[in-house]
Amino acid sequence: MKxxxxxxxxxxxxxxxxxxxxxxxxxxxDPENPYWNGFSNLYTAHHPQLIKDVLDERLFSNxxxxxxxxxxxxxNFTEYEVLILRRFLEAGGRIILADDFG
Numbered sequence: 001m002k003x004x005x006x007x008x009x010x011x012x013x014x015x016x017x018x019x020x021x022x023x024x025x026x027x028x029x030d031p032e033n034p035y036w037n038g039f040s041n042l043y044t045a046h047h048p049q050l051i052k053d054v055l056d057e058r059l060f061s062n063x064x065x066x067x068x069x070x071x072x073x074x075x076n077f078t079e080y081e082v083l084i085l086r087r088f089l090e091a092g093g094r095i096i097l098a099d100d101f102g
Contacts, residue, residue: 029071039071054084064092071098 024040025032031050034040042048048069049058059068068088077085089095 054081054088059084059088059093060091063088067094067096069096069098073097073099 024034025038026035027033028037029039031039031043051059051068059066066088068085085095
């Protein structure tokens with residue numbers, strides 16, 4: 001009896017871990033999220049580079065052929081970040097700012 005309970009418990013834990021591992025992400029704006037709030041289709045179609053900091057050198061490597069998509073910023077930009085973004089625009093880059101709260 002104890003052995004069957006232990007085996008059932010172990011199999012249940014393994015099944016739960018497998019489901020969690022195989023289930024796609026549902027985090028907002030995640031490149032692996034296939035749902036309405038994710039970007040898996042964008043990543044599959046366009047293979048964009050993920051840049052998490054405006055100081056990333058890739059931002060300026062070819063500005064005239066680059067679009068910077070800023071999705072759901074979590075804080076206001078600092079003056080220095082605004083200056084970097086302005087220089088990016090002046091170099092011919094494009095910025096798309098998307099926020100759901102205005």
